[in-house]
Structures are given as C-alpha cells and as structure tokens.
Amino acid sequence: MKNLAVHLRSLFGLSGKPKEALPPDLLFARFKEVLDRNNRTLEIITDMGEKLGGDYLFDITYVKSAYSGLYSTVHDSLLSFDLLTRDRYPRLHQVFGDIDARIKRMIYDISATGGEMTVFYPAISWDMGGEVGGKSANLAEVGNYLKLGVPPAFAITTHAFDALMRQNGLDEKLKALNEGPLRGETLEELRTSILNAEFPPALHAAIESALHEITAVSGRNCFLSVRSSAEEEDSDFSFAGQFTTKLNIPAETEKIKEAYREVVASLFSPKAVAYQKGIGYPLGRLKMAAACMVMVDAKSSGVIYSSNPSGDRDTLLINAVWGLGESLVEGQIDADLFVVNKGAEPAIVDRRPAAKKSMITARKGGGVEAVDTPSAMEAEYSLTPEQVAELARQAMLIERHFRRPQDIEWAIDQKGTIFILQARPLRLPEEGERPSPLPDAESARTARDVSGPRIPLKGKSRVVQKGTGAGKVFLVRHPDQLDNFPKGAVLVAGHDSSDFIRVMPYVAAIITDVGTPTSHMASLCREFRVPTVVNAGDATRVLTHGQEITLHVDDEGGVALYDGIRKDLLEYADAASPKMEDIYEFRKKRYILRYISPLNLVDPLREDFTPEGCKTMHDIIRFIHEKAVAELVETSKYGGRVKGRAAVKLDIPLPTGIMVLDIGGGLSARGKHNKVAFDQIASLPLRALLKGMMHPGVWRSDAVSLKVNDFFTSMIRMSDIVAEGRDYTDYNLAVVSREYVNLSLRFGYHFSMLDCYCSENARNNHIYFRFVGGATDIVKRSRRISLIAAVLREYGFNLKTKGDLIVARLANLGQDRMEEVLDRLGRLIAYTRQLDAVLHDDSAVDRYTKAFLDGDYGP
Amino acid sequence: MSPRIMVIDDEKIVGDMAKMSLEQEGYAVETFTSAEPALERLAQEKFDVVVTDLKMKGIDGMEVLRTVKRLYPETKVIMITAFANLDAAIEALRAEVHDFFPKPVKIKELKTSIQRALGK
Numbered sequence A: 001m002k003n004l005a006v007h008l009r010s011l012f013g014l015s016g017k018p019k020e021a022l023p024p025d026l027l028f029a030r031f032k033e034v035l036d037r038n039n040r041t042l043e044i045i046t047d048m049g050e051k052l053g054g055d056y057l058f059d060i061t062y063v064k065s066a067y068s069g070l071y072s073t074v075h076d077s078l079l080s081f082d083l084l085t086r087d088r089y090p091r092l093h094q095v096f097g098d099i100d101a102r103i104k105r106m107i108y109d110i111s112a113t114g115g116e117m118t119v120f121y122p123a124i125s126w127d128m129g130g131e132v133g134g135k136s137a138n139l140a141e142v143g144n145y146l147k148l149g150v151p152p153a154f155a156i157t158t159h160a161f162d163a164l165m166r167q168n169g170l171d172e173k174l175k176a177l178n179e180g181p182l183r184g185e186t187l188e189e190l191r192t193s194i195l196n197a198e199f200p201p202a203l204h205a206a207i208e209s210a211l212h213e214i215t216a217v218s219g220r221n222c223f224l225s226v227r228s229s230a231e232e233e234d235s236d237f238s239f240a241g242q243f244t245t246k247l248n249i250p251a252e253t254e255k256i257k258e259a260y261r262e263v264v265a266s267l268f269s270p271k272a273v274a275y276q277k278g279i280g281y282p283l284g285r286l287k288m289a290a291a292c293m294v295m296v297d298a299k300s301s302g303v304i305y306s307s308n309p310s311g312d313r314d315t316l317l318i319n320a321v322w323g324l325g326e327s328l329v330e331g332q333i334d335a336d337l338f339v340v341n342k343g344a345e346p347a348i349v350d351r352r353p354a355a356k357k358s359m360i361t362a363r364k365g366g367g368v369e370a371v372d373t374p375s376a377m378e379a380e381y382s383l384t385p386e387q388v389a390e391l392a393r394q395a396m397l398i399e400r401h402f403r404r405p406q407d408i409e410w411a412i413d414q415k416g417t418i419f420i421l422q423a424r425p426l427r428l429p430e431e432g433e434r435p436s437p438l439p440d441a442e443s444a445r446t447a448r449d450v451s452g453p454r455i456p457l458k459g460k461s462r463v464v465q466k467g468t469g470a471g472k473v474f475l476v477r478h479p480d481q482l483d484n485f486p487k488g489a490v491l492v493a494g495h496d497s498s499d500f501i502r503v504m505p506y507v508a509a510i511i512t513d514v515g516t517p518t519s520h521m522a523s524l525c526r527e528f529r530v531p532t533v534v535n536a537g538d539a540t541r542v543l544t545h546g547q548e549i550t551l552h553v554d555d556e557g558g559v560a561l562y563d564g565i566r567k568d569l570l571e572y573a574d575a576a577s578p579k580m581e582d583i584y585e586f587r588k589k590r591y592i593l594r595y596i597s598p599l600n601l602v603d604p605l606r607e608d609f610t611p612e613g614c615k616t617m618h619d620i621i622r623f624i625h626e627k628a629v630a631e632l633v634e635t636s637k638y639g640g641r642v643k644g645r646a647a648v649k650l651d652i653p654l655p656t657g658i659m660v661l662d663i664g665g666g667l668s669a670r671g672k673h674n675k676v677a678f679d680q681i682a683s684l685p686l687r688a689l690l691k692g693m694m695h696p697g698v699w700r701s702d703a704v705s706l707k708v709n710d711f712f713t714s715m716i717r718m719s720d721i722v723a724e725g726r727d728y729t730d731y732n733l734a735v736v737s738r739e740y741v742n743l744s745l746r747f748g749y750h751f752s753m754l755d756c757y758c759s760e761n762a763r764n765n766h767i768y769f770r771f772v773g774g775a776t777d778i779v780k781r782s783r784r785i786s787l788i789a790a791v792l793r794e795y796g797f798n799l800k801t802k803g804d805l806i807v808a809r810l811a812n813l814g815q816d817r818m819e820e821v822l823d824r825l826g827r828l829i830a831y832t833r834q835l836d837a838v839l840h841d842d843s844a845v846d847r848y849t850k851a852f853l854d855g856d857y858g859p
Numbered sequence B: 001m002s003p004r005i006m007v008i009d010d011e012k013i014v015g016d017m018a019k020m021s022l023e024q025e026g027y028a029v030e031t032f033t034s035a036e037p038a039l040e041r042l043a044q045e046k047f048d049v050v051v052t053d054l055k056m057k058g059i060d061g062m063e064v065l066r067t068v069k070r071l072y073p074e075t076k077v078i079m080i081t082a083f084a085n086l087d088a089a090i091e092a093l094r095a096e097v098h099d100f101f102p103k104p105v106k107i108k109e110l111k112t113s114i115q116r117a118l119g120k
Helices: A004-011 A024-051 A060-085 A091-107 A126-144 A158-167 A171-176 A184-195 A201-218 A253-268 A270-278 A385-402 A441-447 A479-484 A498-506 A520-528 A567-576 A584-595 A617-637 A684-693 A708-724 A778-794 A815-831 A842-853 B012-024 B035-044 B061-071 B086-094 B107-117
Strands: A118-120 A153-156 A223-230 A245-250 A288-294 A298-305 A315-322 A336-341 A347-352 A358-362 A368-372 A406-413 A418-425 A462-465 A467-476 A490-495 A509-514 A532-534 A548-553 A559-563 A648-651 A658-662 A675-677 A732-736 A740-747 A750-757 A766-773 A798-802 A805-811 B004-008 B028-032 B049-053 B076-081 B099-102
Touching: A024 A060, A024 A520, A024 A617, A060 A091, A060 A584, A060 A617, A091 A584, A091 A617, A118 A126, A118 A201, A126 A153, A126 A158, A126 A223, A126 A288, A126 A385, A126 A418, A126 A584, A153 A201, A158 A171, A158 A201, A158 A288, A171 A184, A184 A253, A184 A270, A201 A253, A201 A288, A223 A253, A245 A253, A253 A270, A253 A288, A298 A385, A315 A358, A315 A385, A336 A385, A347 A385, A385 A406, A385 A418, A385 A498, A462 A520, A467 A479, A467 A509, A467 A567, A479 A498, A490 A498, A498 A520, A520 A532, A548 A567, A584 B012, A617 A750, A617 A766, A684 A732, A684 A740, A684 A750, A684 A815, A750 A815, A766 A778, A766 A815, A778 A798, A778 A805, A778 A815, A778 A842, A815 A842, B004 B012, B004 B035, B012 B028, B012 B107, B028 B035, B035 B049, B035 B061, B049 B061, B049 B107, B061 B076, B061 B086, B076 B107, B086 B099, B099 B107
Parallel strands: A467 A490, A490 A509, A509 A532, A648 A675, A658 A732, B004 B028, B004 B049, B049 B076, B076 B099
Antiparallel strands: A118 A153, A153 A288, A223 A245, A223 A288, A298 A315, A298 A406, A315 A336, A336 A347, A358 A368, A406 A418, A462 A532, A467 A548, A548 A559, A648 A658, A732 A740, A740 A750, A750 A766, A766 A805, A798 A805
C-alpha cells in the first residue's frame, strides 16, 4: 500500500512522472475539444460506412473528400490530446501516420508493399494478392478479419521471387520462354537452376529474421510447411495441386530455403506448365510467392466443400482422416464423410465412416510418413459431432465472407483447436445443372410471407443495420460471457457495448434493450452488416436463452421478430440484396473502411490497449478518448491547483464535507456564505449521484464499532492516503461542469473516486469509479470489494480488482440510463461506507449484495 | 419489353453499381465510361432514361443532355454530379433535365426518379 499513486497510475496505463498539470478549467476545455473532434470523426466514419455500404452510388471524389475530412478531424483531435496530456503519447502520431499511409495507398492505388521479401500474416491486407499470392491473401483474411484459427505464418513475397530470379540471371530466361517452341530441356534446365539458385543476401536475411520471429512464438524446434502461393492461385484459377507443398520442415534457414527453392521450381514442372498452357496463361509471367506456416500437431485433418457439389446445395461436405490431411487432399485414402445441413444450427444429415487403415503423421526430425492407424481408431469417426458442427459453422462463415462456395483445408490439434489451412473458391457445376435451385429474387419476393407469429417488443426499436438474421438467443449480461458465444447465435443484451466486437464476425443478429444507433457498437454492426436493433425495451426479458428466433428488418426500417428460424425470410434476404461485393471496384473502395471503422481496442484493461494496438482510425479516437479521461482523472487527483479558486461547500443533509469547484455550468446559482444547496447543482452527473446518496435509508449513521486491531490498521493506512492527497485533506472535492463530475471522496477509512461525463450523446458518456482502502483488516476489506464488484457487475461495469482496490468502467450509455446508474452508485457509496466492519464471513457478502440489489438498505 | 436505361459515368464503379441495382428492378441497363461511345450507341437506338455524370473528360453531361433531347425529345435525362453547385443545377434544369442529384446518390432515390421518368 506504500505506493498507492504508482499503483493507480499503472492501472490507468499512465506512465512516467506527472508533468506540471493544467488548471482544471483549461484541462476540461481541452477534454471537450477532444470529445467534439472525436464526435465529428465518428460522424464521418458513420457517413462513410453508410455511403460505401451499397445503398449509394459513389465515386472516388467522394472517397477522397470524405477521407480528407476524416483525416483532419482525427489530426485535430490528436493535437488537442497532445495539449491535454502534454505529449505523453508520441507513438500515437506514428501509428496515425502508418494507418493514414495505408488508406492513402488504397485510395490512390499505390503499390501495397514497399518491396518487402517476407510479410507476416497479420500484416497482410486483402489487396496484397499480387505480393503474397492468392493462397496467403485469402488465408490471412480468414485469420485477420473472420478471426478464425490460422497457424502462425509468413509469406515469402513475389518481390523475393523477382530478386531470386535476378540474382541468378533467370529473369531473361523467363522472358524468353514464350519466344519460339518450348523444349522439355529448357524447362528442365530452368528447374535445375532454381533448385541450385543462390539467394540474394537480402532474401536470406529476410527469411532468417522471419524464422527468428516465428520460433520466438512457436518454439525453437517448431516445424513449418512451405506451400506455393502463386499470384493467381486460388483466385480466378485454382491451380489446385499443380505446385509443390513441403511439409514438416525444421524452422532452420537453410532447410526452409531448400523447400522454398523446390516450391518455386514447381512453377515449371511438366504438369504445372501444361495447366498454365491449358488456361492460356503465358509462361514465365506467373510469379511464385510462398506461404511458410507452423505445422499443426494434427489429431485429425480434412477438407470441407462449403456447398455440396453433387447434391443439395443447402448441405456441405466434410471429409476427415486421422493425422495430417495431405494424402486426403491428394485423394489417396478413404476418409470419413459427413453431410451437414447448413441451417442456423448445423445438423449432420448423413455420415459414412471409412476404414482408415493408415494415416499420415509428422516424422520426428522432419518430413511426413504413413503409419498404421492404431486398430482401435480405424473404424472410429475422426470427428466428434460437436467438431463437425463447429467446422460447418466456420465453413459457412468463410463462404459468406468470400461470397462463393469454398474448398477449405483444416486441421484439429491434440487440444481440439481448429485451424484453417487454406480456403479457395470451389468450382461448382453451372447454375442450370443445379438440382434444386434457390428461389430467384422475384419469386422469393412474392413468395415471402411476413406474417406469422411475432414476438412483441415494448421499446421504440431503433434500427442500426437492416437485414435478416436467425439463430439461438444468447443472453449476455456481462462481457466475460462472450467467451462462450456460439457462432451463428443471436446476441441479446441489456445495452450495447463495443465489447461485442469479439463476436461480430459470427453473430447472426443483435438486439439490445437500450442503445443508440450512433454508438461504437453500431458502427461495428454496419461494418460487419449484422442485422441489429437497439432500444428494443424488454428483449432480455421476453426472450429466453437458447430460444430460436428470427430478426427481420426490412428496407423501410420495419422491425419484426419471429419465434423460430424463418428460412423463407432468410432466403428472401439473401436473394433480394444486390451482390455489390461482386463488383471488384466496390470491394476495393469499401475495403478502405477496414482501416477506418473497425474497433480493435475494446477493453482498456487489456495490455494491448496501447498506441501500437491501434489498427484503425476508430481505434485511435477510442484510445484518445480513454486516455483523455484517464488524464482528467489523474490530474484532478494530483490537483493542488484548487487552492485559492472558488470552491464552495455543498450544503446537503449528509455530512459529506464535499467542496464543489465549478468549471462551467455545473452550478445554477451560489447560496449564501459560499454554500450551495442540492437544488443549485446543475451538473447532471453530480445531481444523480447525490440523489442516490441521499436516498432514504442508505446512509447508515449508526456508528459501527471497530475492533482495536481495525483501528490501528486504519491509523497507519490513513497516513498513506492523506499523504497522497495532501492538497485537499480537509475536504472532499467535486470538480463539475454541466455534464461532468470528478469527485474525490474520503469517507471514514476508504477513498473513492468517480469520474463521469453524462450528456445527451451516449458515445461521450463514461463512468470511472475506483475504490480503495478501508479501516478493517484485509480480509474484511476484500469482502467489501467483493460486494461492490458484484453490484457493479450487475450494472454492466467492466471491472478490475486487486486486493482492496477496484477499478470499474462503463461507457456509451444513454443519459437516462447514466443517471439511473449514478443514482445506484450514490446509494452504493453511502451504503458501503462502513460496511466492511460487519462483513464477518463470506456468506455475508452475498446476503448484503442481494439486500442492496433488492433495495433493502436496513442493517 | 423492359424499359431501357443508359448510365454514363467516367468512373466504372458508378456504372457497375447502377447496373447491378437497376437490373434488379427489371430494367435493361447499358453502361459507358465516356460520352463518345454512349452517343454513338444512342444514335443507333433509343433509351427510355439516360443517367449521366455532369463533369466528364471530353464530352460532358450538358452536351449529352442536349444531344439526347435533340434525338429523342421524350427520353428523360437524370444528371448526377460530384461537384454540385447551383449554377450547374440551374443550367441543367433549364435544359429540361428530369432530375439532378449530387453524388453520392442514394440508389433508392435514383430508382424512384426513374420510375417517375417512366410515368409509373
């Protein structure tokens, strides 16, 4: 407890010595500047999301001017933020510059990479197919955007290929390939030259450094696969099986170089050459990139066809074998077959076991080998029904994202984690040959029946994103529950939260009781096109966990909720929406939004809440907002600048000793003798809080007897706390404006701090509450922390607790809900003032928690 | 027979998106990224509605409008532009433009305008 300040500062993510702070009014003016500019930014982000969403005809002039507006507001916000924090986050400028460069690169069609030889998957963007090849571009998308499991991997780029060819004088030979008749010997010579090629020093160094990085994560003795990822591979032409794949190669530079040479040489193998000629591709033009990926220690592996090529297109096929899937991909061994219905809840409609006499495994030291399958496993299915369902969900997600049926390779490791190893378009028989065609737009339009039993909702629902989504209800009361969110479920929650980003790629629809269409979450929903309705009133009460429902929001914004999965409506929605994503230029322009609107920095309590963690413009303003709040909190804590300013005494019927310092519209009038009564407080959050503290019965004035030991502890601890806040030990202080309060409170033996912005604009609103200390021994104090935590969690706060310290945050609630929560918080502060002394055992925590939540404040 | 719509915009994305959304309504849509080939096409065949960008390299939207009106007085012209200013709008309206939209154009509004142009 010696260094409470350092402790708190680290919790708030503030580092270094506090500099000379700004006076509160100036500080707050800067803070408001930040808020205003962030709001303007969010408005532009929302507008861009809308205009680039497929409902508008737009051109590059719009994209350029909208982005230029966005750039200026973020830039201005950053300047105000620098003044506010006195340049505490210089790294943020660089991150901002990097993101800006990426976006400009796309707007102005500048080459995607700066000629790098290797690129790690997280840094690969959708438009980098030319550099990393189709296979890596697709797979990186599966990991980066859909957030599905992809093993650690890097690409060796086509720049590396060019450099290798140049170094060995092969570039001229490639050019000559199309001149005159092609001789078999020419190709053979070319392959031999590549297999013996000398590496340019830069390429050698790039591979060495990439391996260094990958082994740091996956272990020094890890093994990699080296796969071909030619420019055009897996895009318009599949090149399936034309090139070499090397499996289980030790992560050593020379071994990887050797495998890479083989992969590159396979560009000129007789079968690959025949294929290129067959599709009319000029030889020597295709460049080979490679994918180097950590091997999965596979328990089972296989292939998924996300649409059944030979039967019902509403089903998908999964093939599975024990061990590695290599022989399966080559079509060599018999595999278990699962036919799965592509419903909201995937169901196995048929399955056939295979006698899997042998299996492919990784050989110790490198390479792979076929071994006999242990006899007990031979006839056993290589997947559990749960794994089949999960694979099906992931396949449907990938298909939906790429908007085409997919041919997917996957592996499941010994722990049961699913990894996607490849995803490429699956070529199906032409439409005319389809056995059961989907209804076309017109017939679906006329056939749809929007009647049927509806589930009524009380609230005045507001549409965030139109569309149709169906699935099982998953009720979320606390962000932790999102860890168990099943793919394809409908998320139902009390209020909207940017925490939902964690499940955004998988969620079928979102319904919240309260919320606004301009929240952080709303922009995410639009980005991911998740049908979403907020402010539905009582969804969390009307809907039950696990219930199957369908949310249908039509073009006119009409909202209907149905019991059960309405397949007709889903099909209608699918057929009726124009497939703008099929237009290349549209996808390319819309892709810019990837670096603008998604929110990656969700949880300020996580370690990646740093400037470096910002991947988008939205992240940057989120970071700025959070740290601007932290700066307010922190500065007011260290604020010695209050002396001499006109703080007035709060005159209410409770002995709080609160002094109020108004920095703008916080007080409507001042009473006599520098006192201010409750009625004269114009600060929305302070009023709400005091209302709670003055609620009948919560302020326990009966003296709680302290044991001698408790009393001594309190004496020692008090001196610590007093030393921290030396400039206002005499009084408790509230810095207020009309929308803001920062309240430092010392009641008896504990110290609490509340920082809150409460306005009409939900996305500006936040509550920070921290609580520390207490007079009693650590066990009792911890019990009180448990009680406070339980109550705060119930109100939806995000918490971090440590011993007898608690830090709680809540943001983006509408004004009414904010005032309600503040009222309860006021009651809680009053109620728990001396409660630790009576928390004699753990069961008392539950008892008092329940009593408080029930509104029973009696002793 | 389906009503015939021509879309002229020097950015391909505009034509592509318009084509996709208008074909969904059952129109026959042809798109052009410059006015010259579009006018050649118009010389051969009549279109019911021409949607054209105002500011284009070479022949601009005003000239397209005048040519269309000369060839087919009953064909309706809808003007779209990224550089909306009052003068341009007034000039276009004087020259009997059916509708005038600043870009980005809400596709639904464009559809409604086309329906009106077709007298529906």
